Amino acid sequence: CEESSLLRIREHSSKALLALIHQQINQLMKQSKDNIR
Known part of the structure; x- marks a missing residue:
């Protein structure tokens, strides 16, 4: 029981x-595209 909950939290x-990293990328x-222009 506890192990599964820990795994869920980890996931x-x-x-x-991953979502935060995706947003930053x-x-x-966008910034690099603006700079190229």
């Missing part, structure tokens, strides 16, 4: 981290 946190891509 959720990792997904949240998108922002960097």
Whole structure:
């Protein structure tokens, strides 16, 4: 029981981290595109 909940929390946190990294990458891509122009 406890192990499964821990795994769920770990999955959720990792997904949240991936989403944050994805947002940061998108922002960097937008900035670089603006700089190229």
